[in-house]
Amino acid sequence: MATTFNAQPGNIPVSLADGLSPNTFASFKPFNKWLDQTTRSLALQASNPDHPFHDDPYTLRSVTVQAFDMFGGSRLGFVKMTADVRNGAGESLPGAVFLRGPSVAMLVMLIPEHPASQEGSGSSIPPGAKVSRGPQEKEEEEERYVILTVQPRIAAGSLEFVELPAGMVDDAGTFAGAAAKEIKEELGLEIPASELRCLSDLAAGASSSTGNSAENNQKHVREEGGERDEGLPAAMYPSAGGCDEYIPIYMHERRVPREQLKEWTGKLTGLREHGEKITLKLVRMQDLWKEGGRDAKALAAVALWEGLRRERKL
Template structure:
């Protein structure tokens, strides 16, 4: 096991690696870069006299890498580590971190084209139904989502699955960024921190952040009815990911176990009330 000092850290922060991970691999992992830069910026805010922890500021003391999962050879997928963040009085914050990086989710609404434009009547949402072993489920309903790749683009299979099963091709220019509309265009939060314009599903133990996009499409009513029957039945054919059409007003219940779905639903309703959608 080797150790190096985290570049730019003050005080110097030792990083203890596992035998299967190099300094170069860790520092080039986008999720680690984002996490370390975000935390260092947040810690620096303690210099303000108005900060809650100004009198006894916390510092990043050490990082102990515990395990690494690789995807397809040498590409890092997930990292589990322990970060010690404490002040000079010996008070510590919980620092166990499951590092995986960002994901992206899509709220895809469908509405029959015989409904008056601008109306909320008869709107439906597409959910994916797939195995989620960490949740102990083989048929977990959630918003279409996927991990961000190294370039920060959507690389998951949800959009492809939607295109294969419905023929709907969704381009980036057809997406509305709900999280950006919700949080605004400022780079900093009201506390001066630089968090992602995204929702954090499990901030107590994971760095994952999820920007949520909206795509709205009007389609023939007959096509929607055909999809409702077809899409919910594909699991019988042995597919690992199938699609399910649910009414928008039922999303909070049909997708209620999925934090992405609940966040998308609340942002959609809030932004609509504000006249931003």
């Protein structure tokens, strides 16, 4: 017989998979954040007459945990569950959920200290990195290279998946701190969290005291000019149809000697004890949309960076 307990807020019945205790699941931050967020969004149905579900609002009836994975044998890591969300007429919403919590992604750009034209014939450029300027390229545009990781992603059936560096946020960590940690582990760069800029927050016009920043998610629902605000974090959701994960995009850029650029392509990094086998790849920023075209994080970074520059926020 499955173990059942009632989760707050809402006194929601939760049925657990065998081997998972109520105390362990009740302290699982991704579930608590998901329940708080869902509760806030459901509350907007009744409080807003113009909400599409106002006349027959949906409610969260129960949650069933189907499977789970432990990290290190003691820490709850991933959870597969279903949520029963129905209205008074018995109509239900799709409720399959993979809980894993938030992550961070990093757009790290290297700017050569000297233009390519000033370098001698002995300068080294990474394979495939074109440095000559075309007739359509703006003169004032600086030459930038983005560091990508190439690593096995078994879920995608790939052993060489190209993507922006990224990592999960620890329970006790901050988004900026997690980004700085991943940059050190995956890229070998030590960058203080204070030197990182959150593109997602900039795009949302968020700050540390207002808005829906990923670092300071809203504790309540705001109503501005009658507009519904569900309080979602300012971040990219790579698979909102089935996963709770959201990813704010951080940026850092630095100038480096041109001769050091070659050191980044092909470099082996990652924590081997955690199964990370990462190779680095350097690409022109203007080519990121192609080189990282399979990675939602890379495409989001391109859109945010270009949009913020158009609006002169970078």
